[in-house]
Amino acid sequence: MQPTFxxxxxxxxxxxxxVVPNAWTTRVCDLPDCKNYKNLSTCNRCKTARxxxxxxxxxxxxxxxxxxxMVKDFPPEKDPQTxxxxxxxxxxxxxxxxxxxxxxxxxxxxxxLHRHPDNIDNFGLVVTLHPRPHKEAxxxxxxxxxxxxxxxxxxxxxxLLLGSQxxxxxxxxxxxxxxxxxxDELKAKTKGMEDYATVIVVxxxxxxxxxxxxxxxxxxxxxxxxHKKLVGSAQLTxxxxxxxxxxxxxxxxxxxxxxxxx
Numbered sequence: 001m002q003p004t005f006x007x008x009x010x011x012x013x014x015x016x017x018x019v020v021p022n023a024w025t026t027r028v029c030d031l032p033d034c035k036n037y038k039n040l041s042t043c044n045r046c047k048t049a050r051x052x053x054x055x056x057x058x059x060x061x062x063x064x065x066x067x068x069x070m071v072k073d074f075p076p077e078k079d080p081q082t083x084x085x086x087x088x089x090x091x092x093x094x095x096x097x098x099x100x101x102x103x104x105x106x107x108x109x110x111x112x113l114h115r116h117p118d119n120i121d122n123f124g125l126v127v128t129l130h131p132r133p134h135k136e137a138x139x140x141x142x143x144x145x146x147x148x149x150x151x152x153x154x155x156x157x158x159x160l161l162l163g164s165q166x167x168x169x170x171x172x173x174x175x176x177x178x179x180x181x182x183x184d185e186l187k188a189k190t191k192g193m194e195d196y197a198t199v200i201v202v203x204x205x206x207x208x209x210x211x212x213x214x215x216x217x218x219x220x221x222x223x224x225x226x227h228k229k230l231v232g233s234a235q236l237t238x239x240x241x242x243x244x245x246x247x248x249x250x251x252x253x254x255x256x257x258x259x260x261x262x
Contacts, residue, residue: 028258030064031056032227045072048097062189066182066196067223086213088131091140092203095129096222098138101258102250103127105236107197107224109243110148113231120226124154124198131209136254140211141203143251146244151198158200161219175221182223196223 028037029052036052043049043057046068051057096103103125111119126149129141149157155176183196199222205211230236250257 029053029056031060032063033059043068048093050097063194063225066186067225069182086218087211088203088205088213088216088218091131091137091211092129092201092218092220094138095141095203096201096220098136099251099256100222100224102247102256103199103222104224104226104230105257106146106243106247107199108226108231108236109241110146111197113197113226114237117231120195120197122151123148124151124200125149125224126154126157127199127201129201129203130207131203131205131211133209134254139251139254141251143248144204146247154198154200158219158221161202161217179221179223186225193228195226197226199224 028035029040030049031051034052034056036056038052040050040052041057043051043064049057049060049064049068051060107125108114110125111123113119125146127146128144130144131140132142134140159173159176179196179198186194186196201220201222203218203220205213205216205218235241249255
């Protein structure tokens, strides 16, 4: 059976479209083998991954560990105006978690990883967002652009953006080094079946719907977990697939894609 596409969800081979969540389901358990989308709990450490049970969380830990540590090592800074996490930072953190599956699929197609797997080393995706009104905390942004960018420019842009803020250049350089370390560990552990692509998401707090707080720009480094099975799926190797339009629709309509790989 070929992979099926329904309600913005990619299901793995052998899965019927009837077993995936409906159009209004935004997240399923982050354990790849689990499709449960009810009673999800958030990882206490990174506040991004979600699981339906302690058993699933434990089973996914070998895969989730590297990303969880990265988020933990660079915690959110407090907003001097509110004394808590800046609203722009909080909403961007929730957005990147909510639309993780959408970013995974967009990155695979945008970087043409099926035909050119080495592009994961040479290119990254730079996504730009602006605030918008929305009832869901993880959907408070509209997509302004998503650009495939040479890795040298991605790294330079990220480090310079951080350097203009309180984190400083050293923070960005250290994070890039940690990203390479985690990529090497993941590839070694999975015998080359999995890797992290590089995505930088920039939220500019501008316009009539700007969020409160001191931050005007927030930059989030987003390592995107890429699995070779998903790279080779029929849905993502379709030459007619317009990854940018698909990503734009998913963000605009708040229908985040959940990639499921077996």
